[in-house]
Amino acid sequence: MAIILAVGAQGGLTESDLSSWIFGSFFVNGLISIAFCLVYREPLVFFWTIPGAVLVGPALGHLSFPEVIGAYIACGALMLALGLSGWVRRCMEAAPMPIVMAMVAGVFLRFGLDLVRAVRDDFWVAAPMVAAFILLSSTQKLGRLMPPLIGAMLVGISFILFQNKFNTGGTALFSLTPPSLYAPAFSWQAMVELVVPLAITVLVVQNGQGFAVLSAAGHKPPVNAIAAACGAGSMLTAFVGSVSTCLTGPVNAILSSAGERHRHYTGGIVVGILALGFGLMSPFFTRLLLATPPAFIAALGGLAMLRVLQTAFSVSFGSGRFALGALVTFLVTVADVPIFNVGAAFWGLVFGFAISWLLERRDFRG
Secondary structure (H helix, E strand, C coil): CHHHHHHHHHHCCCHHHHHHHHHHHHHHHHHHHHHHHHHHCCCCCEEECHHHHHHHHHHCCCCCHHHHHHHHHHHHHHHHHHHHHCCHHHHHHHCCHHHHHHHHHHHHHHHHHHHHHHHHHCHHHHHHHHHHHHHHHCCHHHHHHCCHHHHHHHHHHHHHHHCCCCCCCCCCCCCCCCCCCCCCCCCHHHHHHHHHHHHHHHHHHHHHHHHHHHHHCCCCCCHHHHHHHHHHHHHHHHCCCCCCEEECHHHHHHHCCCCCHHHHHHHHHHHHHHHHHHHHCHHHHHHHHHCCCHHHHHHHHHHHHHHHHHHHHHHHHCCCCCHHHHHHHHHHHHHCCCECCECHHHHHHHHHHHHHHHHCHHHHHC
16 A cells, blocks of 8 residues: 555555545455356455556556556457457466566666655655564564564554654544546547556566465465456456456465465455445545654565565566566666657567567577
């Protein structure tokens, strides 16, 4: 949620826009999760794509929110078609993972930089959060007692309250405002910039991670049905302003890590029910977090992305395959220079793939 708020602040979204986005991310995807867990008797929990959400931040600098929503719908239609056609696995295998993850690393890098800036701008909020995160990450025993990110959040809240920096603007915190409904706008800039990168992050990065952890636990996730559900879910959540739906890796990894395998799906149902409640309460949670200093959200989002950013770099440059293409993808994405009013993430993929095709041809045969 901190990542969504950080992206929304970067893109100039209003409180009602963010609340509606969070409603769709939790409530609608909670319904999909419950349905799939019941039908397939596996822990199949759906939420939203974090890399896709981060992609949206720079796009909102030169695209309107309705144009971004139009790209969500087009991406959903593409994933639905791929799921129904049965081509999903072939598309996943065709995308060089180092190049894809280099794009993800380039997009995520700004969260790490914002964490550093948060410590500079509001030291007595962000620095204690970083210290708590490091302390709780230092040993497995401490990490089991208190997850590092939760500990950092609690420490940050304590310092905010101690310094009287919690500002509601005089409005009541509790609210059950209904989600907004948006009319999409379709533009070629949004289609080119967002549709393919969003589809890749969902089908290759996010769903691929989910398939891996579920298969390792002995489950057999229905690849094509999941892709179709992500497409249909993305089209539905788009109308309330939410980024594309995906099969979540970390949540399903937790659910399938303990207990009897044939009962794992019941944990998914419980997560789906909790997501329904959280979605209904999204105006309250949105207002609660927005009342905190900007450095708190920046630090929380940066700490949440550290491990993901580490993984992205490891996959991009750790194997040696597609190394030059991955580097070009990373540099183009970080430079954030749009071409023909199309954002850098798309061009990072294009140039990185082109360089690997020209200079690293043997890696495609590996």
